[in-house]
Amino acid sequence: MPATLNRASQIKEIPAADPRITKVLQAIKLYQRRPDALIQVLHTAQGIFGYLPLNVLQFVSRELKIPPAQVYGVATFYHFFSLKPKGEHQVVVCTGTACYVKGAQKILDQLAADFGLKPGQTTPDGKLGLEQARCIGACGLAPAVVIDEEMQPKMDASKMTALVTAKTGVAR
Amino acid sequence: MNLQELFNIGVAARQKMGNGQQRICVCAGASCMSSGAQAVLDATNKSLKDAGLDKTTKAIPVGCMGACNAGPLLKVEADGTVYQKVDAAKGQKVVEKHLKTHAILSDSLLFAETGKAPNRAEDLPFFKKQVKIVLENCGVINPEEIEEYIAKDGYMALHKALTSLQPEEVIGEIKQSGLRGRGGAGFPVGNKWETVYRHVADQKYVICNGDEGDPGAFMDRSVLEGDPHRILEGMAIAGYAVGASKGYLYVRGEYPLAIKRLEIAIKQARKLGLLGENILEAGFKFDVEIRIGAGAFVCGEETALIASIEGKRGTPKPRPPYPAESGLWKKPTLINNVESFANISPILLRGAEWFSAIGTPKSAGTKVFALAGAINNTGLIEVPMGTPLREIIFEIGGGIPGGKAFKAAQTGGPSGGCIPEKFLDTKVDYESLSALGSIMGSGGLIIMDETSCMPAVAKYFMEFCMDESCGKCIPCRVGTKEMHGLLTKICNGEGTEADLALLEELAPYCRESSLCGLGQSAPNPLLSTLRYFRDEYMAHIKEKRCPAGSCKMHGAAVGVK
Numbered sequence: 095m096p097a098t099l100n101r102a103s104q105i106k107e108i109p110a111a112d113p114r115i116t117k118v119l120q121a122i123k124l125y126q127r128r129p130d131a132l133i134q135v136l137h138t139a140q141g142i143f144g145y146l147p148l149n150v151l152q153f154v155s156r157e158l159k160i161p162p163a164q165v166y167g168v169a170t171f172y173h174f175f176s177l178k179p180k181g182e183h184q185v186v187v188c189t190g191t192a193c194y195v196k197g198a199q200k201i202l203d204q205l206a207a208d209f210g211l212k213p214g215q216t217t218p219d220g221k222l223g224l225e226q227a228r229c230i231g232a233c234g235l236a237p238a239v240v241i242d243e244e245m246q247p248k249m250d251a252s253k254m255t256a257l258v259t260a261k262t263g264v265a266r
Numbered sequence: 267m268n269l270q271e272l273f274n275i276g277v278a279a280r281q282k283m284g285n286g287q288q289r290i291c292v293c294a295g296a297s298c299m300s301s302g303a304q305a306v307l308d309a310t311n312k313s314l315k316d317a318g319l320d321k322t323t324k325a326i327p328v329g330c331m332g333a334c335n336a337g338p339l340l341k342v343e344a345d346g347t348v349y350q351k352v353d354a355a356k357g358q359k360v361v362e363k364h365l366k367t368h369a370i371l372s373d374s375l376l377f378a379e380t381g382k383a384p385n386r387a388e389d390l391p392f393f394k395k396q397v398k399i400v401l402e403n404c405g406v407i408n409p410e411e412i413e414e415y416i417a418k419d420g421y422m423a424l425h426k427a428l429t430s431l432q433p434e435e436v437i438g439e440i441k442q443s444g445l446r447g448r449g450g451a452g453f454p455v456g457n458k459w460e461t462v463y464r465h466v467a468d469q470k471y472v473i474c475n476g477d478e479g480d481p482g483a484f485m486d487r488s489v490l491e492g493d494p495h496r497i498l499e500g501m502a503i504a505g506y507a508v509g510a511s512k513g514y515l516y517v518r519g520e521y522p523l524a525i526k527r528l529e530i531a532i533k534q535a536r537k538l539g540l541l542g543e544n545i546l547e548a549g550f551k552f553d554v555e556i557r558i559g560a561g562a563f564v565c566g567e568e569t570a571l572i573a574s575i576e577g578k579r580g581t582p583k584p585r586p587p588y589p590a591e592s593g594l595w596k597k598p599t600l601i602n603n604v605e606s607f608a609n610i611s612p613i614l615l616r617g618a619e620w621f622s623a624i625g626t627p628k629s630a631g632t633k634v635f636a637l638a639g640a641i642n643n644t645g646l647i648e649v650p651m652g653t654p655l656r657e658i659i660f661e662i663g664g665g666i667p668g669g670k671a672f673k674a675a676q677t678g679g680p681s682g683g684c685i686p687e688k689f690l691d692t693k694v695d696y697e698s699l700s701a702l703g704s705i706m707g708s709g710g711l712i713i714m715d716e717t718s719c720m721p722a723v724a725k726y727f728m729e730f731c732m733d734e735s736c737g738k739c740i741p742c743r744v745g746t747k748e749m750h751g752l753l754t755k756i757c758n759g760e761g762t763e764a765d766l767a768l769l770e771e772l773a774p775y776c777r778e779s780s781l782c783g784l785g786q787s788a789p790n791p792l793l794s795t796l797r798y799f800r801d802e803y804m805a806h807i808k809e810k811r812c813p814a815g816s817c818k819m820h821g822a823a824v825g826v827k
Binding site: 128129130132133134136137160164168172173174189191194195196227229230232235236244245247 | 296297300301333334335337478479480481482483484487518519520521557558559560561562563574575576577578579580636637638639640644645646676679710712713714718726727730734736
């Protein structure tokens, strides 16, 4: 469970000089601080930080003048946003219907057996993270897996572990 | 930009595309791109240069050609030859052999493994049985060049609407065409437009729903990637008809390539004065902004989508009031799906009568389907409404691979149902599918063979709906969870007949008392599999056996067939 925002005083303020936060501020200004741009700003922030740290959510809340609870509510509602750091390398297994029919579950089982990861988890050293996607729209290439943003079409559970190691350097 | 200038751009682009210029079209849809289409493009262009052919021939990226499992695809435009599974080396070979010596690389032709691949891809059953309206430019034009769209009469329908039709006449034409919403529910598009038109307000909005959340569906993605201007033009015409000056294009965050091409398209259209102030010098103002979704299936529901555009959690609201009366920021709002907008400009240019002559009397036009699952030719197809399922699956789709038996066709994603073998001759339209307990949906068509277990499929979709339920109303939030629990018991071999009875009692409650379409349709996969494959449920419950051999049964010996 991610920490909650109700202990706002304990959240370490993000330094204003951090170049990453300057970029977030640029996006906020691009949308003229309109509160309806919240989701678009969170997209930008996650693109920069890799996830949405609480102090970034707090910053966005202040700059867009939206209550922290609402920002937190939106950030946790949508699957795309993550409040936890992702693995250095990320494996995404598509579990859309076409991939399901063609054996996505076997791929997930294999990864669970070899790397001890369930969807949403990251290895203790932070090297490898596993996620499942609802459908990445590559149904013609099912079952599809995305390793570090590179699509791997027509995967096979038996080849999975070797491929993950080859692409990311993380061994089972 | 006026008509003459638009016309001139089209003429110039047509000359460039046709006269003397040979084109090698490389499919640059997301699917082919992920299999290395960019390398094919680069290598082919380099080979053309090395061969001294680069003055007359060029390799260009085009949208999805449809046969996604055979990608990357490469088409020699002049001959209509399509090569499959092309890599850089093969691209080079096409230049050296096909272009220079006119020798066809027969072992690389599309569907060569069938042994019956014709030289011209159009002669394949896969293409011959299709009628392309929505996809007519996909795989033909470079989606990143507005001139190529204009060369295919792009923006002429907008010009026609702005200069020679009153908004009422545009709406009348769409109504007369019989076009129904392609997002799934099939509400008549013209009627929706008319309702928004009739509401008087200082500001109205047009929204394009590109939140293609159904797993197993990628029609909208391919249209947005392959022909983005078609959507912009459709939205602008809608804006003129209903009196809106602002449009939002809501696209899934999972579709970065579609977003990129739309951004390019919007920029190009603004530059040529086809979006923005005083469009086509006709005094009409309309602009489009992209909103990137963040992964929530419920945002396909129109009121939830509106909440998401407003930057909030995507939870639905009770209707009425309908968005046509009070939508985005409480203003009258028109929401249509990508494929609906893609049909607008052809209807205006070719006429309502032309359109309504295609398809069936109640479901006019064509439908794009994404074929996936246990089928030979996975990919994107477009057929007239009323085409029998059997023809789609066995002639266009090439049948079931591995000599396995067909079991069910799943339409409509998590809101739809499974159609068994005995109804394969059903002519696909809105009414026939709902009579079978499924829905047309947005167009995902997943084929399942004998190895798919139907209770497990029902459980898969129920899990999806349970996870995606926004939690606002109890019937959906709790109902999907309870039904998922019961289905899990059954799939584990721990279910009883009382569990089945409880499922059948719960399903109608969820369907009838949920706030939005997600909960209302969540029981469909369960009910349709119960209707047609009850014996499989009974085998799990009574014999503790999974007939498809896919469920791990706790109550009996594992893997017994």
